[in-house]
Amino acid sequence: MCVQVLLVEDDERIRQALSLALSDEDFTVDEAGSGEEALRRLETERFDVVLVDLTLPGIDGLEVVRTLRSRGDLPIIVVTARTDAHDVIAGLEAGADDYVTKPLMASVLAARIRALLRRRGPTRDTVRIGDLEIRPQEGLVHRAGERVHLTRTEFRLLLELAGAGGRIVTREQLLQKVWGYDYFGDTRLLDVHIRRLRRKVEANPDDPVLVLTVRGAGYRIRS
């Protein structure tokens, strides 16, 4: 399998070095030097994953992420040199599936991309929680008969919680299973995704009844 990666980065040297290193990791890397170029190419060409630098001239990275997310569930990893909490959270809120901070190693990035693209075997039957219906085989979620559009990551997160059947799933387990990579529990990554998921599946995201927080332990789905 050859994974098509679009790297959106305005710094030409970083772009070159990252493409070389990612090619070594067996990815096919295409480069875009600006947000406009990336959006244009994404309209016609097919990619498996997009890497977006947050600080771009013209249309900035956040806007690129937002536009892409509105178009569909293409996996997006934000690459940022800004490590302030609000920059990271803004990127995730805009719809990114994951983020890495510079200076990043291509090997780390490759592991994240593989985790993001890994698909579970279609082994599970349809799961019903309240008025929510999850069909893992088709990757569809319906709420009260109406289709809910989840990104791939949100879907996997929901599936992990639903699979536990009401038992507590710790943050570490979720991070490991959904993002598939043994790195230290970054609360922001998980928190923002839980928030995004609740916005889509809960009737009132501020007072969740399906995806419940277990303080100090993790999350669980209403059984």
Added chain:
Amino acid sequence: MRLTLRCRVTLSFGFGLLVVTSVLAIATWNLASGYMLRQREVSATRQAEVNVRLVERSLSSPGLDELLTGLTTGPDSSILVLSPAGMVTAGRAVEPSQLPPDLVRHPPGQERITVDGRPVIAVTRRVAGDAVYVELFPLQQLDRTFGFLGGVLIAGTIASALLGAALGSWASKRALKPLAELSSAAGRIAGGDLGARLPDQDDPDLAALAAKFNSTAHALEQRALRDARFASDVSHELRSPLTTMVNAGAVLRRRREHLPGTAGTALELLTSEVDRFARMVVDLLEISRADQTDDYEPEELELSALVRNVIATRWRAVPVSATPVRVRGDRRRLDRVLANLMENAERHAGGAIFVAVRQDGEVARVEVEDDGPGVPEALREQIFERFARGRPGSRGDDTGSGLGLALVREHVHRHRGRVWVEDRFPRGARFVVELPAITKS
């Protein structure tokens, strides 16, 4: 102990008004009582003279007793007529011996005296050559008036002193209000709220102070913002080329076999130093951000689970003994603390051999043990300093950033905890982190 300014102003207002009103009260007392006494004396004298003339006319008649009784002005007044033939009295009984002898012997005269404990004005007049007329006018009424007057004056003095104190307290509070505002604003700035400002002041005396304070606070805020922006820019500017270098290095390292001999050795040197440099920059940026509060997100967490999780990522072989203990902390920072301690053990002592988590009374303890050469006593403080190197056993192949343990200490202090290193028996070192535990359920 020195009194507060407000207390002193209050006291001096009260005391000042006390002095002024007591001087006024004393003067009032003296003038009023003297005047009233003189009036009483004049009227007593006049009355006595009228009476003397009446007595003179009927001195030898038998109706003298009756006349005298009629002349007394009340139960407290007394009249004595002393003649060589004897003494006639009327009104309250008084012995002549109770009167001053000089007064009786050499009339006419008048004097204020006390008879039977009662203040009186005694007036003496000569009657018909050799008799002496003595009349005692009671002063009780006047005394009561004096008592009342005195009471009013004292009460007034006390009241005005209290009023003065209240006025002083109010005035000082009003005068000090801007100072209290200043103090609260300064406190907020010291607490990290750089947006704190003083409200605009109408008073020209205070407007200058407020303006000065606000401009200072503004400059401080601007400077903090500039510093933060600079740190952020530095971070960005350093991270970008490092990304290029690290990844170009990785590409080169993959092709190591194409570069034999000297070039290959140089390549290894270059790439390993680039990696180390990258780690150093990342740590340095983190440590310079450590005192910023923006992304410190404490939450209640299970320390033993956190420790097990970190150990499971890269050090699965290390045995862990963990009993549940809850702490309030920032997950990312605590992960970093433990990972750095593990990496430190790896780098200097061939890896950790045992990790323990337990509650020890009020504190949660994390211990990372190794069986390396240990840390000599003299270096136990120093190794937690930034860029402190030269721990024995670390030869030239040290690949650390020199900031790992400094970051550990920084993060532990942020959690109001302690970290230190001690000897382990029979050999090796034990790094101990103590954090405040959540003890109540």
